Amino acid sequence: MPATPETAPAANRGRPLPREGGWGKGRPVSLRLRLSLLLGVLNLGFLLVLLALLLGNQRASIAEEITAAHRVTVQLLGTAAQTSGLTGPAPLVMETFLRRLGRVRANEIRLYDSRGELRYVSPPSHYKQSRQAPEPFARLMTPQLEATGFDLPGARLLIVPDASRAVLDAWDDLTSLVLLWLGFFVVLQVSLLLFLRHLLRPAETLLVGLDQLAHGRFATRLAESPVSEWRELTSGFNRVAAALERGQAEQRQLVLTTEALAANREVTRFIEAGIEAERKRLARELHDELGQSVTAIRLIATSLARHAGAGAEIAAGAGKINEVAASLYDGVQRIVRELRPAVLERSDLAAALEEIAREWRQQHPDIALTLATRGDCSHLGEALTLAAFRVVQEALTNVLKHAAARRVDIELCRETGTLGVCVRDDGRGQAAPAGMRRGLAGMRERAALLGGTLAAGAAAEGGFCVTLNLPLNEKETPSS
Numbered sequence: 134m135p136a137t138p139e140t141a142p143a144a145n146r147g148r149p150l151p152r153e154g155g156w157g158k159g160r161p162v163s164l165r166l167r168l169s170l171l172l173g174v175l176n177l178g179f180l181l182v183l184l185a186l187l188l189g190n191q192r193a194s195i196a197e198e199i200t201a202a203h204r205v206t207v208q209l210l211g212t213a214a215q216t217s218g219l220t221g222p223a224p225l226v227m228e229t230f231l232r233r234l235g236r237v238r239a240n241e242i243r244l245y246d247s248r249g250e251l252r253y254v255s256p257p258s259h260y261k262q263s264r265q266a267p268e269p270f271a272r273l274m275t276p277q278l279e280a281t282g283f284d285l286p287g288a289r290l291l292i293v294p295d296a297s298r299a300v301l302d303a304w305d306d307l308t309s310l311v312l313l314w315l316g317f318f319v320v321l322q323v324s325l326l327l328f329l330r331h332l333l334r335p336a337e338t339l340l341v342g343l344d345q346l347a348h349g350r351f352a353t354r355l356a357e358s359p360v361s362e363w364r365e366l367t368s369g370f371n372r373v374a375a376a377l378e379r380g381q382a383e384q385r386q387l388v389l390t391t392e393a394l395a396a397n398r399e400v401t402r403f404i405e406a407g408i409e410a411e412r413k414r415l416a417r418e419l420h421d422e423l424g425q426s427v428t429a430i431r432l433i434a435t436s437l438a439r440h441a442g443a444g445a446e447i448a449a450g451a452g453k454i455n456e457v458a459a460s461l462y463d464g465v466q467r468i469v470r471e472l473r474p475a476v477l478e479r480s481d482l483a484a485a486l487e488e489i490a491r492e493w494r495q496q497h498p499d500i501a502l503t504l505a506t507r508g509d510c511s512h513l514g515e516a517l518t519l520a521a522f523r524v525v526q527e528a529l530t531n532v533l534k535h536a537a538a539r540r541v542d543i544e545l546c547r548e549t550g551t552l553g554v555c556v557r558d559d560g561r562g563q564a565a566p567a568g569m570r571r572g573l574a575g576m577r578e579r580a581a582l583l584g585g586t587l588a589a590g591a592a593a594e595g596g597f598c599v600t601l602n603l604p605l606n607e608k609e610t611p612s613s
C-alpha cells in the first residue's frame with residue numbers, strides 16, 4: 134500500500150512521499166507522454182511480431198509456389214524436348230514451340246544453340262512490369278532453387294525459376310501493412326492525446342483549486358466530474374475546503390471572542406480598581422470622619438458625667454452614651470479593617486492573612502483555623518497581594534455560608550515563579566448552590582486577570598478546597 138500522509142511513519146512526516154515509478158528523475162514526465170510512449174512501444178512490438186509471422190508465411194508460400202510452377206514447367210518442356218526432333222531439326226522445332234508458348238509463370242526459359250549462343254529467352258512478365266522488390270528483401274525471400282536444363286540434339290534448353298513477381302507481391306503486401314499500421318498509429322495517438330486532455334482536465338481544475346486554497350480562498354469549490362474517480366477526488370477536495378472554511382470562520386470567531394474577552398478583562402480590571410479605590414476612600418472617610426465624631430461624642434459624654442452639677446441620672450445616661458459610642462467605634466474600626474486591612478498597604482500577604490486568622494479565631498472559636506506559610510510572601514506587589522487576599526476572604530466567607538466545617542486550613546506557598554494559595558475545609562464538600570453565586574466567578578476572574586488559575590470543588594478526601602495559582606514575574610518580585 135502506498136504511504137499516505139496519515140499512514141506514513143512519524144519519522145517520514147514532513148518529507149515528500151516516495152516518487153512512484155523509477156524513471157524521469159530530473160524533469161517530471163507528463164502522463165500523456167508516458168501513455169503515448171507506452172502505447173507506441175506496444176504497437177511497434179505488435180507490428181514487429183506481425184511482420185515476422187507474415188514474412189515467415191510469405192517466404193514459405195513463395196517457395197511452395199515457385200517450386201510447383203517450376204516442376205510443372207519442367208514436365209511440360211521435358212515432354213516437348215523429347216518430341217522436338219521428330220518433326221524437324223530439334224532447335225528449330227523447340228524455338229518455334231517456345232515462341233508460341235510465350236512466358237510460363239515464375240520461370241524464365243532460355244534456348245542455346247550448339248555453340249552456346251542464346252537463341253531464345255522467354256519474354257518478361259507484364260505483371261508489375263519494370264518494378265522490383267528492394268535487393269535485401271528479394272535476397273531474403275527468394276527460395277534457393279536450381280535451374281533445370283535439357284540437352285537436345287544441337288541445342289540446350291534451360292528453365293530458370295523466377296520468384297521476382299511473387300517477391301514483389303510480398304513486398305507490396307508488406308509495405309501496405311506498414312502504411313496501414315502507421316495510419317492507425319497516428320490516429321490512435323491523436324485520439325489518445327485528445328482523450329487524455331479531456332480526461333485530465335479535472336486535474337488542472339484541481340490544481341487551480343489547490344492554488345486557491347494555498348492563497349487562503351477557502352470558499353473555492355470544484356464542479357463534480359462525471360468520471361467516478363475524479364468525482365471522489367473533487368468531492369474530497371470540496372470537503373477539505375469546507376472544513377478549512379469552517380476552521381477559518383471559527384478562528385475568526387475565536388479572535389473576536391478573545392478580543393472581546395480581553396476588552397472585558399480590561400473593564401473588569403478597571404471596575405476592580407474602582408472598587409478598591411472606593412473601599413480605600415470609604416475606609417478613610419469612616420476612619421477620619423465617623424471615627425473622630427464618635428471619639429468626640431465619647432469625650433463629651435465623659436466630661437458630662439464628670440460635671441460637678443450633674444445628677445446621678447445624667448451621669449448614668451452619659452456613661453451609657455460613652456458605652457454605645459465605644460462599641461460604635463469598635464464597629465467602625467472593624468468595618469474599616471475589612472474594607473482595607475492596613476497591612477495590605479505594605480503588600481505583605483502573610484501579615485494580612487495573619488490578621489484575618491486572628492479575627493476569625495476571635496469571632497468563630499468553634500471552627501479551628503490554621504495558617505501555614507512557605508517562602509517569603511511579603512512584597513509580592515499590590516495587585517497580586519490584593520487578589521490572593523480577596524480570594525482567601527471569599528473562600529472563608531463561603532466556609533461560613535456553605536460548609537458547616539469544624540476546621541479550615543490555609544496554605545500559602547511561594548515557589549520559584551509561582552504563588553500558591555489553598556483554603557481547605559472539612560465540611561460537607563460541594564453544597565447545593567444558592568443565591569447569585571458571584572464569589573467563585575469573581576475569584577476566577579481575579580486569577581485570570583493576573584494570568585493565573587483557580588480550582589474550586591469538593592476534595593477527594595472530603596470537604597471543599599479552593600486552590601489559587603498565580604505566576605510571579607518581575608512586576609511581582611520584591612523589587613517592585
Ligand SMILES: Nc1ncnc2c1ncn2[C@@H]1O[C@H](COP(=O)(O)OP(=O)(O)OP(=O)(O)O)[C@@H](O)[C@H]1O
Nearest residue numbers: 531535536562563564565566567570571572573597
Ligand atoms: N466551602 C464550601 N463548602 C461547600 N460548598 C461550597 C463552598 N464554597 C462554595 N461552595 C458551593 O459553591 C457555590 C458557589 O460559591 P460562590 O461563592 O460562587 O457563591 P455563593 O457563595 O453561593 O454566593 P456569593 O458568593 O455570590 O454571595 C456555593 O453556592 C456553594 O454551593
Ligand SMILES: [Mg+2]
Nearest residue numbers: 527531572573
Ligand atoms: Mg460566596
